[in-house]
Amino acid sequence: MTRRLRIAGWLLVLVASLLFPLVFTNPATLSIALVTLMYVGLASSWNILGGFAGYISLGISAFFGFGGYAFAITLHAFNVQAGYTPFAWLPLIGVLTAVVAIPLGWAALRTRQAVFVTVTIALMLVIQLSAENLVSITGGATGYGFPIPNWSAAFYYKPFYYAMLTVVVVSIAVAYVVRRSGLGLGLLAIRDDEDKAEAIGVPTKSYKLAAFVISAGLAGMIGAIFAYSVLYIYPQNAVDPLISMGAALMAFLGGAGTLAGPVLGALILAPAQTELSYYVNGQLYLILYGALFLAIVRLLPRGIIPSIGDQLRSRSSRHVDLLEHDGHHVEGRVDADDVKVMEGVRE
Amino acid sequence: MNGGLLLGASVLGLLLGGIYGLMASGLALTFGVMRVINVGHSALVIAGAYMSYELFAHLHIDPFVSLVITMPVMFLIGMGLEMAFLQHLREDREQFSVLVTWAIALGVEGVLGYFCGTDLVQISTNYANSSFSIGGVQIVYIYLYGFLLGALLMGLLALLLRRTTFGWSLRATVLNRQAAQLIGIDVAKVSAIAFGIAAAMAAAGGALYGMLNTFNPGSWYDLIGDLLIIIVLGGFSSVRGAFIASLVVIMFQEILSVIISPTWADWSFFMLLAIVLIVRPSGFFGVKTREA
């Protein structure tokens, strides 16, 4: 794909997302669109650490939940009235979540690969447990309410949709900037071979932590908007392992490590998941969902975007965009990847 | 603080730790041999619990006796799952294995829910509540049997790993998958068998879990977090480490439950994890491995 085509594609998607609520006005459709956007944002922010650096986190809902709680508590503490003003507080929530993520990330990132995956699961449980136990702050298991905006049923999801869209655009933009920066190249190098990256002078520790913290801050804002739209937050809906898993699965489906992959994966899977649950028997839903996943991993192990990239490449090997192609390396391609990183550094 | 209570909780924690060790060791084994994080391991435990439950409820076979049926069946199921879904994973298998095993777990939950329903059940044998007293501490038979079963199976596994050719191949695979392949070990076969063994251990763990707890197909969510943390503390790929870590961790938790409070015991569980990560990221017993 040429650069111009790509930009046109992104613009098209953006315009379509902006117009969506004007065309599809049904609140049911919008509520599904909101959940979809939430996953687009989560998968994209997950991608900054999981895709670029190859550090698979299954704990993104820890920060999603933290953001939700921080938002509810802040609105209450400053007596912010329901309506649009709460959205103005979102950047603060993002920063707050990011700050909290620093020590957590520092501890978690002392591990790699499988241990890291597990530690992120533990992280999620810690946040959930804190929400349950710090009763005087969080309301404990009973949960915490948001101020209720006085919007009609027909209008209700629109403000949330646009707020979420804003954060999603920010997430993708941040991912893009990170990708194009030295940080991004460093993260790719870490994914390919962390020891080697360190040897050639990539400050791996601070790069990984930066990715972790950025990703957490974005997830915090997304969680805040979602919790506000639900109007009620409690430990189980704030920190839900299924949300963590969903975000990671969507990123993988589309192609972890690419910019468009997580977006595409979420656009496909989030509505499918919601609709499937609505129309299909619960047990069958689980079986189908599981089977779908096995099929994806089996047939498109590197995700949709990298697989398409391969197709295009095999057709015209001349026009390879080295930076766009960065799916997971498969056997026998290690050298090609090294070349890629070196090419990137040279740029 | 009541001394008897403390002693009681320690004994209980030790026995329960042995049972958790049985479940956690399978998880460590799969990771060690196959580089697969099996988040579906606890779903296999629940599947094992349901098998024992059905055999007990309909054919009145004692859950300890029915292990001779459930363990081989789960062994085959485990091998089948490995060959069908995990064998083809090559590079990045640690990451992808999370997705694949998660999908398997959802499938298992769905199938169990479809056939067995979602009501909570428990394997209630007539000796479930019998206990005896030693020095003022009531020892519950079922916990004791569970612990003994765990110790027995762990012993057998150790024998298998240390004294047989298969065990040698398996340990070689744990140390270095590629090198093992180079020296002529059929890594694919070893992996499938190892997964089968882990599934069989899960079946045994499941029978015990089903006697001690009420469960339904969704119970695997509750279990997997605990098991994963135990194996992190145990050094991830070490079977022995997993077993010892679960003894330590569960005892620690049970004791804290009685001396502070159960809610804060959970907290300190994670604090323990944090401390271990900071001080010794390779776990209590971890050998220095690539990923630690």
Next chain:
Amino acid sequence: MKQTFCIGRTGAAALVISALMVGLSLSVVGGGASGAASKSPITIGVSISETGDFSPDGAADMNAYSLWAQLVNDSGGILGHKVQMKFVNDASSTSQVVTNYTTLLSKDHVNFVFGPFSSLLTIPASEIAARYGYAFVEPSGGSQAVFNRGLKNVFEAEPQAGYQDMLSFGDWVLGLPKSERPKTAAYATEDDPFIGPEVAALQAKFEAAGIKTVYNKTYPIELPSYAPIALGVAQSKAQVVVLGTNLPDATAFTQTFIQQKYNPLAIDYASGPDQGTPWVKAVGAKNVAGTTVPLGWLPTLSTYQNKAFVAAYVKKYGGNAAAMSTDAGEAYSVGQVMAQAITAAGSLSNTKVIAELHKLTFKTVQGSFAFNKQGIPNGHVVLGQWVNGSLQIIYPPAVATVKALFPKPAWGTK
């Protein structure tokens, strides 16, 4: 099971009969425009947790709701309309509950909605219903948080708000002759938004009456073992034990007590002994005697339509009456409340139905009750106890079916 409840092609005869039965009032309300023959069915949407955390209760709810619809249709429907249930699955997830109820209301345009069982899903769902001006009658979301949100459309179809459930046990114990009255009590409760307050209310009542608290712990719902807490309770040697449990931990506590040979004078569970056969199976038939639990509903009650409901339930889903969970009775009551409110309103307008919900006294399988402004029911739950192998009412005396066992027989003796 498919989510729609197919009523099939209704024969003309059935329609004529139903038209006759519901009578004149309908034609008045119907504005004369449509006769019974062309009346569309009343659609009622419910989100059910078929999988996940809340799935154990989902099944009983769905059974009771579908049975209610079937029985209503057999007797001619409501205002001449047949009732059609639409069940959708939320997999115990909040985001799914939100999209489910939004879809039911804005896309499927169901006439009414019923609440989910899953207590924690009740709040987000009730907010959506409120936005659409829909009545939201729910079977068991009884925490203060549900009622304190200023919503005018939420009603809990139980005799008493959930958080007051355990007080009947307090009344019974404090009504004992002074010489028999216990002096010490132990409390252990799940960290649960609905059960915690029940236990706290009872504890306050006991402490005010001079019963000393010798043990008091709150524990997280998911623990590797409940035994250490149960051990703590046993070691406290309290004369009365109050447990804020559901079936899994109720079972675990009881088993530990039996193993420890600890026999308090009385034990009250928030839930557990009310689950029928699963309770007997879990702790053993010899051990159920004397266990008490607050009851909104029992298969043996002689309340409104209860006999017919129980018989039909057993016929349709198998098992026996004693095996029925209280969830089924609670869910069935939701249907009864709504049917009476719609009939009284004489209209399918939710605004009118909500007005009736605030006004009327409802007859249900759980007894009669009305709702206050917040939607809190004003009845009283009764206290149940396992006596001679079945769950009986022991308090209040006016409705007691059997003499209470006090002190509780030792484990294994009955």
